[in-house]
Amino acid sequence: MTVQADTRLRRLPERGSQDFDLACSIIDEARICHVGFTLDEQPYVIPMALGRDGKNLLLHGSVVSRVMLNLTGGLPCCVTITHLDGLVLARSAFHSSMNYRSLMIFGSACEISDLEQKNRGLDILVEHLAPGRRVELRGSTRKELNATTLLSLPIEAFSIKSRSGPPSDAASDIDAAVWAGVVPFRLITDEALDAPDMTMNIPLPDYLRTL
């Protein structure tokens, strides 16, 4: 099934972009994406981990998951990644907004079944979440590889929407006696928690300290 996503922005086109490098930066900074697809006329939106191999977005999951089975079959999907950068607090509710960077990728995913490519793709997914970790872990077993579906979605038909900067108030509101501005958001890591079943005294690796 081939459908053509309409990626044109009708409203506020100044918030849109078709910049591939910007798309990559949005992906590379993300820990999760939201994958949308349709089954029997019902849309589903599922959070998933992600990675990027050059011009392709990588997704993975269990071979027996319904999502993976359907996406492997070439079902059209939309993968959206959103970074919430801040609350934009204007003097009116109407002009209040959010600062964000959002990427929508449209298309159909292909399965990567070649074992060598699959191993490489899964390594990319590990490194995406915790750069530096892959080399510390044992390799995946054949059984593990067979239990995992790896999907690749081309970063070709996509749409970026973003907003940044201070509120844009109506001129008639500027003198209102209310604070206006931006409250920025940031995702941070808290102190790491050792697994209770660690039998050795292994310190937290540096690559996780600087995550």
Next chain:
Amino acid sequence: MTVQADTRLRRLPERGSQDFDLACSIIDEARICHVGFTLDEQPYVIPMALGRDGKNLLLHGSVVSRVMLNLTGGLPCCVTITHLDGLVLARSAFHSSMNYRSLMIFGSACEISDLEQKNRGLDILVEHLAPGRRVELRGSTRKELNATTLLSLPIEAFSIKSRSGPPSDAASDIDAAVWAGVVPFRLITDEALDAPDMTMNIPLPDYLRTL
């Protein structure tokens, strides 16, 4: 169009829940949701602000936005909210995971067009993002109300999936000489940025300091 979402969890049913209070807590803690719908067989997933009025999720947008026009028409949708709580770093790539709480709500939204109810709903949306702010702002004008579409989606057909706690490694991996555990994530607010067009010296309100 009425479709029945299949909200059964096929895999890992221990990660699923149908708890309404838990659904509300996931909504109340969220700043954005991802709204999925289908147009001409192409799925779309759009990030949006949100609020909650009792047993209904509230969404809003411009009356001229394509998303709002379609959702107002009763298009089936799936609204997903995800909190990423941490990276779960097992001794193997295969058992590594994420801690998260995710809610999917299925249904069709209704438009709230009565002006009094609409005003109230939009107030809820402002208070959702910045509790304490609504009372500081002037009321919405008739023109602003007419330029905004407010939608209500019943929190009835929903599905919660979550994971928490330490990694679950294979017994054969427990003694591997690699750190294992959880790196928790937290969304924080950075120092607020005054709007450059503030003409008075207005301090940051307390309700934003404690956001």
